[in-house]
Amino acid sequence: MIKKIDHIAIAVKDLSAEISRYRDVLGLEYLGSEVVAEQKVTVAFFRINDVLIELLEPTGADSPISAFIEKKGGGLHHLALEVDDIKATIKRLQEKNVQMLNSEPKIGAHNAQIAFTHPKSFSGVLYELKQK
Ligand code: ZN
DSSP states (O other): OEEEEEEEEEEOSOHHHHHHIIIIISOOEEEEEEEEGGGTEEEEEEEETTEEEEEEEESSTTSHHHHHHHHHOSEEEEEEEEESOHHHHHHHHHHTTOOBSOSSOEEOGGGOEEEEBOGGGGTTOOEEEEEO
């Protein structure tokens, strides 16, 4: 079952400059940053009530976020949906012919289990399924 929108993710070139903008210009609550080695990104989170904004900066040229920034200059990258059972959700979506980029959960920020759907399946929107 999909419980809620967990976060909105935005790809950025310069994470420290963007942290200042989101914290000091928008005035959002900064929750901290971490490197997610498996996804080759550094992430920073901000809270707006119970939805988070996740800023993504690539850790190197081999990061998928590097390719995204090169192609599009950064910007809105994905929407994350919190689910109660990620394996069951992946199975259910695949049965309904949704293409998955990850058919098995991976480890994301805060040690959550995550899996991405293919943007082709949802009009170009990249969805992350996330189980805390
Ligand atoms: Zn995310």
